Amino acid sequence: MTNSQNFRLRSFDFGDLEQFKTVFINENRGKPIFLLRFQNISTISLVEFIQLIPQKIAEMDPSHQESLRYYTYGDKKNLLIGVAPVEQSSFENQTNFDAAIGRFHDGAVRNGSLNFDFGIGRTQCNFISYVEEIFRELDSSSLKNLKDNLVRWSWTYLNRVNDYFASDRADAVIQPIIHYNHRDHTFSMKGGEVFVGGVAYAGYADLIRDIPHDQDLNRIELLILEKLIMSCNGSPGLLKFNISPQTLIDTFDTDEKVTRFHELLLKQNLNPQNIRMELIEKPYEEGEATLKSVCRRFWNFGISFAADDFGVKSQSHQVVLDLGEMIKEFKLDPISFKFKADQDLTKFLDNLAFIDYCRRLSDNREAIITAEALEDLDSLNFLITHQVYYFQANLFCRKIWIQEYKDRFKEMQKLPEAAVTKILGSAELTQRLKETGNIFSLAKEVSLA
Structure with missing residues (x-):
């Protein structure tokens, strides 16, 4: 395993897949985590490509250059890059990884500098599931997304459901x-x-x-x-x-x-x-x-x-x-x-x-x-x-x-029963209750509490 301080990047040697999974997931329990999958990388070395990814993501939002941590494993045929926020609170405004990697991909293909296929999996890295269960979800969803991207499919499921779980908003x-x-x-x-x-x-x-x-x-x-x-x-x-x-x-x-x-x-x-x-x-x-x-x-x-x-x-x-x-x-x-x-x-x-x-x-x-x-x-x-x-x-x-x-x-x-009886016994106040949706608020408005 090697480290790079520039983009908080840690690379795992080929054959250390279990260590990659364990370190990536256990270090980030409770945070939204992402698995970026790249396949068939051409016309560039693996090291150069890995160094490009954090740069392209940082271009979308420079503030995330220091707030994201990266974990890499694999080769040019199948490269996995795990991404997670350094701190839970530092990820309130999430980078749009799909847009960042998509823009990088389209630009690279258009100017002929390099080519690759990509897919993205995401999940709220939960406290309860085992490492293998969490990784299996990330692995399968990133592969599914990659296949969907190859046929230009509009992936409603990955855009909406997984975004909901990956977000740290109190929804x-x-x-x-x-x-x-x-x-x-x-x-x-x-x-x-x-x-x-x-x-x-x-x-x-x-x-x-x-x-x-x-x-x-x-x-x-x-x-x-x-x-x-x-x-x-x-x-x-x-x-x-x-x-x-x-x-x-x-x-x-x-x-x-x-x-x-x-x-x-x-x-x-x-x-x-x-x-x-x-x-x-x-x-x-x-x-x-x-x-x-x-x-x-x-x-x-x-x-x-x-x-x-x-x-x-x-x-x-x-x-x-x-x-x-x-x-x-x-x-x-x-x-x-x-x-x-x-x-x-x-x-x-x-x-x-x-x-x-x-x-x-x-x-x-x-x-x-x-x-x-x-x-x-x-x-x-x-x-x-x-x-x-x-x-x-x-x-x-x-x-x-x-x-x-x-x-x-x-x-x-402690809303008095008399106030509740008066509100629910009045057609006018009952209608106002339907509009406000809170009997405690309405009671204060009409000076019953």
Whole structure:
């Protein structure tokens, strides 16, 4: 291995591929990293070509000359150059590697000075996955991009999805959880469910739709989870993250990976006891590792679980019975709370019986019941009467940016029940609430808080 101080460049001898992978990835965990792949380099020596790459990238943004570190391995037939920021904070405005290398390539081919093929892979270099897993993703995506470039294909997946993961922007939104305190009759924000947000994507569903069917969805789901956790740095309150049972089983199949997950939380100034994994209602298969055994690893670090879309006939019901004390939240979504006894007695009694069943289950586990899809004051009063005190609904607050959530957490506390009743009982104020999207803000505007 040799070093060059000019562009913080380290070259690995041919045959040292494992050392290249290990050093490149382990030195840059938690940073966005890139793998530049070059093939069939002609009319120039390998050393000259390697020295040209940092120069061409620096031409796009001279400030990155000192802020990027390079790792090289290979020959003129297949050269790999790993690129990562020296410091996490130094990479807020990322160099457009595609534009830099593309411009270099087009200019070189046009003037006949040299020729080469290239492809670029990128990922948020996560804390949890093994070196081989991270490198495999970089290797395959850079090769795919190279092949796509050869046929001039417009690679939507690599441009959008991978850019989203490689960016260190805090692109996340949170749907607040509002708690009703039946002792002092106030409403307060206690935390929320964290979702994909930001410039590249409006939401989780949009991101998933943009991923080709041949991609490893378990890994994508893991990257989403990590991206969201990193966006939540220092956030207060209870934070909930969606994950499918199958991804949980397949991804966290060793104690080491769960330990790394725990370390990631601590690095992001998050209390593991305030982290809750919400198990998505999806089918799953168990092998040597069972859902219960994997969840137990998280539980040992203080991380709890929520059952999404809970119902008697749902998969979540069996998950609740299997995981026992590890389930600390039941999500009711949706129940037809609007039904009155004089409209549909059977439906009304069924709802009543189911809520009572949920209360007994939650009491046994010291868990909470969270109601979603609330739309009106009558439904809210119905739930409070039957001792359901947690709500995750646009009726109180729409999704807000994670930074706004952190800034306003202390403000969104102790809203009097009388203020909530007045706002939700008024057609005019309810319309204004739909426009502002935050009952706490509206209450201050109209001098109710």
